[in-house]
Amino acid sequence: MVQAITGKVLSNELVAPDFYKLDVFVGSMAEEIKPGQFVMVKVASGLEPFLRRPISINSVNIKERNLSLIYQVIGKGTKLMTNIKRDQNLEIMGPLGQGFTWKGTDKTAVLVGGGCGIAPLVALAQELKANDKDVYVLLGAQTKDRLICEREFNKVGAKVQVATDDGSWGFHGFVTELLERLLAQVKVDQLYCCGPLPMTKIVTRIAEKNSLPCQVSLEERMGCGIGACIGCVCKTQDHHGKIDYKKVCTDGPVFDSREVVFDD
Numbered sequence: 363m364v365q366a367i368t369g370k371v372l373s374n375e376l377v378a379p380d381f382y383k384l385d386v387f388v389g390s391m392a393e394e395i396k397p398g399q400f401v402m403v404k405v406a407s408g409l410e411p412f413l414r415r416p417i418s419i420n421s422v423n424i425k426e427r428n429l430s431l432i433y434q435v436i437g438k439g440t441k442l443m444t445n446i447k448r449d450q451n452l453e454i455m456g457p458l459g460q461g462f463t464w465k466g467t468d469k470t471a472v473l474v475g476g477g478c479g480i481a482p483l484v485a486l487a488q489e490l491k492a493n494d495k496d497v498y499v500l501l502g503a504q505t506k507d508r509l510i511c512e513r514e515f516n517k518v519g520a521k522v523q524v525a526t527d528d529g530s531w532g533f534h535g536f537v538t539e540l541l542e543r544l545l546a547q548v549k550v551d552q553l554y555c556c557g558p559l560p561m562t563k564i565v566t567r568i569a570e571k572n573s574l575p576c577q578v579s580l581e582e583r584m585g586c587g588i589g590a591c592i593g594c595v596c597k598t599q600d601h602h603g604k605i606d607y608k609k610v611c612t613d614g615p616v617f618d619s620r621e622v623v624f625d626d
Protein backbone atom coordinates (compact mmCIF):
# COMPACT_ATOMS: atom_id res chain seq x y z
CA MET A 363 0.00 0.00 0.00
CA VAL A 364 1.28 3.47 -0.86
CA GLN A 365 2.05 5.54 2.22
CA ALA A 366 2.82 9.23 2.62
CA ILE A 367 5.09 9.36 5.64
CA THR A 368 7.53 11.54 7.49
CA GLY A 369 10.73 9.53 7.64
CA LYS A 370 13.81 10.21 9.73
CA VAL A 371 17.09 10.80 7.91
CA LEU A 372 19.91 8.53 9.06
CA SER A 373 22.61 9.82 6.71
CA ASN A 374 23.11 11.70 3.45
CA GLU A 375 26.62 11.20 2.15
CA LEU A 376 28.62 11.80 -1.00
CA VAL A 377 29.55 8.39 -2.45
CA ALA A 378 30.99 9.47 -5.82
CA PRO A 379 31.32 12.81 -7.62
CA ASP A 380 27.73 14.17 -7.83
CA PHE A 381 26.24 10.98 -6.32
CA TYR A 382 24.78 10.90 -2.79
CA LYS A 383 23.42 8.05 -0.71
CA LEU A 384 20.46 8.93 1.47
CA ASP A 385 19.43 6.49 4.23
CA VAL A 386 16.03 7.03 5.79
CA PHE A 387 14.05 5.30 8.53
CA VAL A 388 10.65 4.69 6.94
CA GLY A 389 8.91 2.38 9.43
CA SER A 390 6.41 -0.12 8.02
CA MET A 391 6.88 1.20 4.45
CA ALA A 392 10.07 -0.90 4.33
CA GLU A 393 8.01 -4.12 4.38
CA GLU A 394 6.01 -3.13 1.29
CA ILE A 395 8.88 -2.39 -1.10
CA LYS A 396 9.62 -4.45 -4.20
CA PRO A 397 12.80 -4.06 -6.29
CA GLY A 398 12.38 -1.47 -9.05
CA GLN A 399 9.84 0.64 -7.17
CA PHE A 400 10.47 4.27 -6.34
CA VAL A 401 9.52 6.98 -3.87
CA MET A 402 8.60 10.64 -4.32
CA VAL A 403 10.77 12.79 -2.06
CA LYS A 404 9.93 16.28 -0.83
CA VAL A 405 13.36 17.77 -1.31
CA ALA A 406 12.95 20.93 0.80
CA SER A 407 10.50 22.42 3.25
CA GLY A 408 8.18 25.14 1.95
CA LEU A 409 6.65 25.36 -1.49
CA GLU A 410 9.80 25.66 -3.60
CA PRO A 411 10.21 23.37 -5.45
CA PHE A 412 6.56 22.41 -5.38
CA LEU A 413 6.91 18.98 -6.97
CA ARG A 414 8.49 16.01 -5.24
CA ARG A 415 11.29 14.21 -7.06
CA PRO A 416 11.10 10.51 -8.02
CA ILE A 417 14.04 8.42 -6.80
CA SER A 418 14.34 4.63 -7.08
CA ILE A 419 14.80 2.49 -4.02
CA ASN A 420 18.40 1.32 -3.96
CA SER A 421 18.06 -1.17 -1.11
CA VAL A 422 15.92 -1.94 1.92
CA ASN A 423 16.71 -3.18 5.40
CA ILE A 424 13.40 -4.63 6.57
CA LYS A 425 14.70 -5.48 10.05
CA GLU A 426 15.92 -1.92 10.67
CA ARG A 427 12.99 -0.47 8.65
CA ASN A 428 15.34 1.69 6.56
CA LEU A 429 15.67 2.34 2.89
CA SER A 430 18.56 3.72 0.86
CA LEU A 431 18.31 6.01 -2.13
CA ILE A 432 21.19 7.01 -4.41
CA TYR A 433 20.67 10.23 -6.29
CA GLN A 434 22.73 12.13 -8.81
CA VAL A 435 22.83 15.91 -8.58
CA ILE A 436 21.20 17.10 -11.81
CA GLY A 437 19.29 20.32 -11.16
CA LYS A 438 17.54 22.37 -8.54
CA GLY A 439 15.75 19.59 -6.64
CA THR A 440 18.62 17.15 -6.36
CA LYS A 441 20.99 20.01 -5.46
CA LEU A 442 18.64 20.89 -2.56
CA MET A 443 18.66 17.24 -1.49
CA THR A 444 22.37 17.55 -0.72
CA ASN A 445 21.39 19.90 2.17
CA ILE A 446 19.34 17.19 3.90
CA LYS A 447 20.83 16.49 7.33
CA ARG A 448 20.96 13.48 9.65
CA ASP A 449 17.97 13.35 12.10
CA GLN A 450 15.95 15.65 9.85
CA ASN A 451 12.35 14.72 9.03
CA LEU A 452 11.78 13.86 5.39
CA GLU A 453 8.44 13.56 3.61
CA ILE A 454 8.37 10.51 1.41
CA MET A 455 5.58 8.88 -0.55
CA GLY A 456 5.84 5.27 -1.66
CA PRO A 457 6.48 2.61 -2.58
CA LEU A 458 5.29 3.57 -6.06
CA GLY A 459 5.07 1.92 -9.46
CA GLN A 460 5.49 -1.58 -10.79
CA GLY A 461 8.85 -3.14 -10.01
CA PHE A 462 10.86 -5.95 -11.56
CA THR A 463 9.41 -9.47 -11.68
CA TRP A 464 10.95 -12.94 -12.08
CA LYS A 465 9.75 -16.45 -12.74
CA GLY A 466 10.43 -19.41 -10.49
CA THR A 467 11.76 -21.27 -13.53
CA ASP A 468 14.41 -18.62 -14.35
CA LYS A 469 17.88 -19.83 -13.46
CA THR A 470 20.17 -17.11 -14.76
CA ALA A 471 19.57 -13.37 -14.82
CA VAL A 472 21.70 -10.58 -16.24
CA LEU A 473 21.31 -7.07 -14.84
CA VAL A 474 22.64 -4.21 -16.96
CA GLY A 475 22.98 -0.82 -15.30
CA GLY A 476 24.42 2.53 -16.30
CA GLY A 477 25.01 5.74 -14.34
CA CYS A 478 22.44 6.35 -11.59
CA GLY A 479 20.34 3.56 -13.19
CA ILE A 480 22.63 1.15 -11.37
CA ALA A 481 21.04 2.08 -8.02
CA PRO A 482 17.72 0.13 -8.16
CA LEU A 483 19.46 -3.00 -9.47
CA VAL A 484 21.04 -3.58 -6.04
CA ALA A 485 17.66 -4.43 -4.47
CA LEU A 486 16.90 -6.66 -7.47
CA ALA A 487 20.23 -8.52 -7.21
CA GLN A 488 19.60 -9.10 -3.48
CA GLU A 489 16.14 -10.50 -4.17
CA LEU A 490 17.27 -12.72 -7.06
CA LYS A 491 20.16 -14.14 -5.02
CA ALA A 492 17.77 -14.77 -2.11
CA ASN A 493 15.69 -16.78 -4.62
CA ASP A 494 18.73 -18.86 -5.66
CA LYS A 495 19.23 -17.32 -9.11
CA ASP A 496 22.57 -17.10 -10.81
CA VAL A 497 23.07 -13.34 -11.14
CA TYR A 498 25.40 -11.52 -13.53
CA VAL A 499 25.68 -7.76 -13.13
CA LEU A 500 27.14 -5.57 -15.87
CA LEU A 501 27.84 -2.00 -14.82
CA GLY A 502 28.65 0.98 -17.03
CA ALA A 503 30.10 4.30 -15.89
CA GLN A 504 31.96 7.19 -17.46
CA THR A 505 34.98 6.73 -15.19
CA LYS A 506 36.04 4.54 -12.25
CA ASP A 507 35.26 7.24 -9.67
CA ARG A 508 31.73 7.71 -11.04
CA LEU A 509 30.88 4.02 -10.69
CA ILE A 510 28.41 3.30 -7.89
CA CYS A 511 27.43 0.17 -5.93
CA GLU A 512 30.09 -2.25 -7.24
CA ARG A 513 30.86 -3.33 -3.66
CA GLU A 514 27.17 -3.96 -2.87
CA PHE A 515 26.78 -6.29 -5.87
CA ASN A 516 29.93 -8.19 -4.90
CA LYS A 517 28.61 -8.48 -1.36
CA VAL A 518 25.43 -10.25 -2.49
CA GLY A 519 27.49 -12.72 -4.52
CA ALA A 520 26.62 -11.51 -8.01
CA LYS A 521 29.16 -11.98 -10.82
CA VAL A 522 30.11 -8.40 -11.56
CA GLN A 523 31.73 -6.95 -14.68
CA VAL A 524 32.44 -3.27 -15.20
CA ALA A 525 32.85 -1.13 -18.31
CA THR A 526 34.08 2.45 -18.25
CA ASP A 527 34.02 4.93 -21.13
CA ASP A 528 37.65 5.92 -20.51
CA GLY A 529 38.98 2.48 -19.52
CA SER A 530 39.90 3.64 -16.00
CA TRP A 531 38.26 0.50 -14.51
CA GLY A 532 37.29 -2.81 -16.07
CA PHE A 533 36.52 -3.09 -19.77
CA HIS A 534 37.32 -0.03 -21.91
CA GLY A 535 34.07 0.58 -23.80
CA PHE A 536 30.32 0.36 -23.40
CA VAL A 537 28.52 -2.00 -21.04
CA THR A 538 26.41 -3.20 -23.99
CA GLU A 539 29.56 -4.72 -25.51
CA LEU A 540 30.05 -6.68 -22.27
CA LEU A 541 26.47 -7.90 -22.60
CA GLU A 542 26.99 -9.20 -26.14
CA ARG A 543 30.14 -11.04 -25.05
CA LEU A 544 28.41 -12.58 -22.03
CA LEU A 545 25.41 -13.77 -24.07
CA ALA A 546 27.80 -15.56 -26.42
CA GLN A 547 29.13 -17.57 -23.45
CA VAL A 548 26.28 -18.07 -20.97
CA LYS A 549 22.70 -19.32 -21.28
CA VAL A 550 20.54 -16.56 -19.85
CA ASP A 551 16.82 -16.65 -18.97
CA GLN A 552 16.05 -13.02 -18.18
CA LEU A 553 17.60 -9.60 -18.81
CA TYR A 554 16.99 -6.51 -16.68
CA CYS A 555 18.09 -3.01 -17.60
CA CYS A 556 18.14 0.42 -15.99
CA GLY A 557 20.16 3.35 -17.23
CA PRO A 558 20.39 6.09 -19.84
CA LEU A 559 17.95 5.84 -22.75
CA PRO A 560 20.59 5.14 -25.45
CA MET A 561 21.89 2.22 -23.36
CA THR A 562 18.36 0.92 -22.76
CA LYS A 563 17.62 1.02 -26.50
CA ILE A 564 20.73 -1.02 -27.32
CA VAL A 565 20.03 -3.55 -24.55
CA THR A 566 16.48 -3.91 -25.93
CA ARG A 567 17.87 -4.57 -29.43
CA ILE A 568 20.32 -7.16 -28.07
CA ALA A 569 17.48 -8.86 -26.18
CA GLU A 570 15.40 -9.02 -29.38
CA LYS A 571 18.33 -10.38 -31.39
CA ASN A 572 18.85 -13.12 -28.80
CA SER A 573 15.10 -13.77 -28.28
CA LEU A 574 15.45 -13.02 -24.58
CA PRO A 575 12.85 -11.47 -22.30
CA CYS A 576 14.04 -8.13 -21.01
CA GLN A 577 12.57 -5.80 -18.40
CA VAL A 578 13.55 -2.14 -18.70
CA SER A 579 13.10 0.57 -16.10
CA LEU A 580 12.22 3.89 -17.75
CA GLU A 581 12.79 7.39 -16.51
CA GLU A 582 10.50 10.21 -17.53
CA ARG A 583 10.07 13.60 -15.95
CA MET A 584 7.34 13.07 -13.39
CA GLY A 585 4.88 15.44 -11.74
CA CYS A 586 2.83 13.53 -9.21
CA GLY A 587 4.11 9.92 -9.28
CA ILE A 588 0.61 8.50 -8.74
CA GLY A 589 -0.98 8.63 -12.19
CA ALA A 590 -2.96 11.83 -11.76
CA CYS A 591 -1.05 14.38 -13.85
CA ILE A 592 -0.34 12.16 -16.89
CA GLY A 593 3.00 13.93 -17.29
CA CYS A 594 5.12 10.82 -17.73
CA VAL A 595 3.55 8.80 -20.53
CA CYS A 596 5.58 6.53 -22.78
CA LYS A 597 4.63 5.04 -26.13
CA THR A 598 3.83 1.33 -26.04
CA GLN A 599 2.50 -1.40 -28.33
CA ASP A 600 0.61 -4.61 -27.69
CA HIS A 601 1.30 -8.07 -29.23
CA HIS A 602 -0.46 -6.99 -32.43
CA GLY A 603 1.56 -3.78 -32.77
CA LYS A 604 -1.37 -1.60 -31.67
CA ILE A 605 0.03 1.68 -30.34
CA ASP A 606 -0.95 2.92 -26.90
CA TYR A 607 0.44 5.25 -24.23
CA LYS A 608 1.16 4.20 -20.65
CA LYS A 609 2.08 6.07 -17.51
CA VAL A 610 5.63 5.45 -16.35
CA CYS A 611 4.65 6.20 -12.73
CA THR A 612 1.83 3.66 -12.32
CA ASP A 613 2.11 1.23 -15.27
CA GLY A 614 5.92 1.28 -14.92
CA PRO A 615 8.64 2.33 -14.35
CA VAL A 616 9.48 -1.29 -15.25
CA PHE A 617 8.13 -2.53 -18.59
CA ASP A 618 8.66 -5.55 -20.79
CA SER A 619 11.06 -4.17 -23.41
CA ARG A 620 8.89 -5.60 -26.23
CA GLU A 621 6.08 -3.34 -25.09
CA VAL A 622 8.02 -0.08 -25.30
CA VAL A 623 8.20 1.89 -28.55
CA PHE A 624 11.48 3.78 -28.62
CA ASP A 625 11.13 6.59 -31.14
CA ASP A 626 14.48 7.40 -32.73
Ligand SMILES: Cc1cc2nc3c(=O)[nH]c(=O)nc-3n(C[C@H](O)[C@H](O)[C@H](O)COP(=O)(O)OP(=O)(O)OC[C@H]3O[C@@H](n4cnc5c(N)ncnc54)[C@H](O)[C@@H]3O)c2cc1C
Nearest residue numbers: 415416417418432433434436437438439440478582583615
Ligand atom coordinates in the same frame (compact mmCIF):
# COMPACT_ATOMS: atom_id res chain seq x y z
C1 LIG B 1 10.90 6.37 -11.70
C2 LIG B 1 12.14 7.22 -11.59
C3 LIG B 1 13.18 6.80 -10.80
C4 LIG B 1 14.35 7.58 -10.69
N1 LIG B 1 15.35 7.13 -9.90
C5 LIG B 1 16.46 7.87 -9.76
C6 LIG B 1 17.51 7.42 -8.91
O1 LIG B 1 17.46 6.36 -8.27
N2 LIG B 1 18.61 8.22 -8.80
C7 LIG B 1 18.72 9.40 -9.49
O2 LIG B 1 19.74 10.08 -9.37
N3 LIG B 1 17.73 9.83 -10.30
C8 LIG B 1 16.61 9.11 -10.45
N4 LIG B 1 15.60 9.57 -11.26
C9 LIG B 1 15.77 10.86 -11.95
C10 LIG B 1 15.47 11.99 -10.98
O3 LIG B 1 14.12 11.92 -10.61
C11 LIG B 1 15.75 13.33 -11.66
O4 LIG B 1 17.13 13.43 -11.94
C12 LIG B 1 15.35 14.46 -10.73
O5 LIG B 1 13.96 14.49 -10.58
C13 LIG B 1 15.83 15.77 -11.30
O6 LIG B 1 15.35 16.78 -10.44
P1 LIG B 1 16.11 18.16 -10.33
O7 LIG B 1 15.19 19.11 -9.64
O8 LIG B 1 17.47 17.96 -9.74
O9 LIG B 1 16.33 18.57 -11.83
P2 LIG B 1 15.43 19.60 -12.65
O10 LIG B 1 15.88 20.98 -12.30
O11 LIG B 1 14.00 19.24 -12.51
O12 LIG B 1 15.90 19.21 -14.10
C14 LIG B 1 17.26 19.36 -14.51
C15 LIG B 1 17.44 18.72 -15.86
O13 LIG B 1 17.23 17.30 -15.76
C16 LIG B 1 16.21 16.88 -16.68
N5 LIG B 1 15.43 15.84 -15.98
C17 LIG B 1 14.73 15.97 -14.86
N6 LIG B 1 14.13 14.83 -14.51
C18 LIG B 1 14.46 13.93 -15.45
C19 LIG B 1 14.15 12.55 -15.69
N7 LIG B 1 13.36 11.87 -14.87
N8 LIG B 1 14.68 11.96 -16.78
C20 LIG B 1 15.46 12.65 -17.61
N9 LIG B 1 15.80 13.95 -17.45
C21 LIG B 1 15.30 14.58 -16.40
C22 LIG B 1 15.40 18.11 -16.96
O14 LIG B 1 14.79 18.04 -18.23
C23 LIG B 1 16.43 19.21 -16.91
O15 LIG B 1 17.12 19.31 -18.12
C24 LIG B 1 14.44 8.81 -11.40
C25 LIG B 1 13.39 9.23 -12.20
C26 LIG B 1 12.26 8.45 -12.31
C27 LIG B 1 11.13 8.91 -13.17
